[in-house]
Amino acid sequence: MNEIANFFQTAIRLATPTLIAGLGLVFSERAGIVNIGTEGLMLIGALTGVMGSLYTGNVWLGTLIAIAVTVLFAAVFAFFTVVVKADQTVIGTGLNLLASGLTITVNRAIFGANTSPPKIDTFRTTPIPLLSRIPLFGEMLFRHQIPIYIAFLLVPIAQFMMFRSNTGLIVRSVGENPKACDTVGIRVTGTRFLAILYSGVMAGFAGAFISMGQLSFFTEGMVAGGGFIALAAVVFGNYTPVGVMLASLVFGASNALMYRLQALATGFPSQLPLMIPYIITIVSLCFVSRKSNKPAGSAIPYIKE
């Protein structure tokens, strides 16, 4: 029993960065932006979070600093893709390369290459009173760090915002047919810009959680494809917040399975389960692509005549 609870607890913890970043991406994707630079943004969030936590001595202040810096970089991406109307893939790739080099340089300049990392304030496990005492489920669901609770509580809010609010309708419409939005007086450029900034907030938060929730310091390239996995989760989750959550959990569970297999040392290749989510994504996309909620104007810059 304990094993099962442990497994799911790990799965949820490993799903969280994907979920946080995915909840941001699902809005920018719906607005018609494919931000493959998310990987780089998360990396920047991971480093600046650690730096912030080190200097302020508080993990939450560190997270706020991470979000602020990441949003700045997201604004650069937004400027080039939405205002200058450059190709989103090119700018996103550029952002990833920039972030990769920049975080390594800054990390070495500040902390040195081979010294042991200083101790920083990190996210601590905060069991929820009473609920965490429920057998099995208490362990699985209510013995987590606060960002994990925040992430999952955000899901219904994001779902409501997306489909029941005026903002959600505007965001979804801007990605489908920006011209039509223009004719009813919606500012397409502004909407897309803000959607990218919001996804930047979430990418920064996700990065900070990786470096201060899952680990307790920054290591070079530590996001390790997490940004791309978040993008995949949005597609796999068919562009809805609830879908993103389910996709993140599938990805998290596959990761947890990999760690479990590694620990058991059965000789079974532990990397194999890691392939599962991608295989599921590819196969499911083959079947559901016609029913996909992918916005019609995805990745197409809107140029007003």
Added chain:
Amino acid sequence: MATILEMKHITKRFGPVVANDDVSFAVEQGEVHALLGENGAGKSTLMNILFGLYEQTSGDIYYKDELINIRSPRDAIDLGIGMVHQHFMLIPAHSAIENVVLGYGGNKEVLDLKGAAKRFSEMAERYHMNIDPWEKVGKMSVGQQQRLEILKALYRDVDTLILDEPTAVLTPQEVEGLFDVIRQLIAEGKTVIFISHKLPEIMAICDRCTILRQGKVAAAGLEVKSIKNLNELAHLMVGRDVELVTAKTLSNPGEVVLNVEDLNYTNEKGVHVLKDVNFNVRSGEIVGICGVDGNGQSELVKCITGLLPITSGKIELMGKDVTGETARQILNEGIGHIPEDRQKMGMVGAMNLRENVSMVDSHKEPYSTHGFLHWKWIDQHSRDLIKKFSVKTPGVMEKAGNLSGGNQQKLVVGRELSRDVSLLVAVHPSRGLDIGATKYIQSQIVEARDKGAAVLMVSTELDEILEIPDRVLVIYGGRILACLDQCACTRSGLGLLMAGIEGEVEEDIA
């Protein structure tokens, strides 16, 4: 009646191009005012300025006697000006009601779609329009989408409604329905600006008309009642006398060139698009296929030209079975194809005229030998073609995408006709063209027929169908509903057939 809108001395430049040159335009409250002109005359530009999508280079706009400054559609809507665009501004993935409330100023952050749907349905009922507010727009017919666009504007309590070429996509019955709605709007004291280049419609529904020609006002505020005949209007619009009827003698059909037998086509989504289609086209005759867009005519043409694989059946060209041949093989059998979308299928906009001219036959003499192109010959051939089909262009090195729609179409038609084809497949040959260009292209098609070519023409324009073909096939739901001699065709009869109503038609024709 009071003047509700006055646009004074509006000039709009796009770089060196003057789209509107000192245009003044006045509309009275409660009238249907037509804005008439050929394509490129500046009608849409003028209305887009009024609706805030463009900003005028100079000139003033007065609405309800106040000088106004419209910087965005939001400003226009707030003033009470609504516009139904030629290409609908709807989001197919969303429901009707979501499209209606999108961008609506009165929205609360938490949307009350149910309340909005109630108000919408009441309004729809008042105008005798039947639209389910919860239906996805992508599943609606074109006519329904247009009604939705009108309701979307009315939902915002507009006083003035601009309709940009509203009848281009409608069946005759739907046009009547639209006219009823316009009459009701006028009865309620609203004002309608009706953009069109179709003269009979202007005569049918409008009170006054303003005519634009090459960006300038050719006639302002003409009383439609005082206009004696259509030729007078056409003259004002084009600036010279135009034959409104394409000269054509009786056909003299020869042997069968194209024979289609029991053709069936099921698309990759499993939809049975074409059902047991049988017909033939003989040399020296024009067979017209008429129907509302999306009833299988596009697929039929693609099956015949080898662009889609047929599911079952047989296609014969001059007695030879060409079923399953590739597009290149079929072109080599002597088919000329004027495709439905000249910009996507007919030409490459980023390439110059001579490259576009040589595209179809570039692998053949005299265009090339052993894979090397003979530019000298191609240049001469292109120049001849440009001259013969009066394509307006600076030269053969001009990019095809820089030509106007009419000139692009002339280029494609010219290329196909110069290939000495035995079968010409022409899809929407005059779509988006003005009267002058339309008449020219139609006369070229008739000339090709007179030289002995078989012509298969697809069109949604009833005027064209009633005039050009010798025989008319009506397609509905992927089936050929009727095959009529041209003299047996009536506007209302074809209209009913296009809507899929078979029974009443026989009476109608009889």
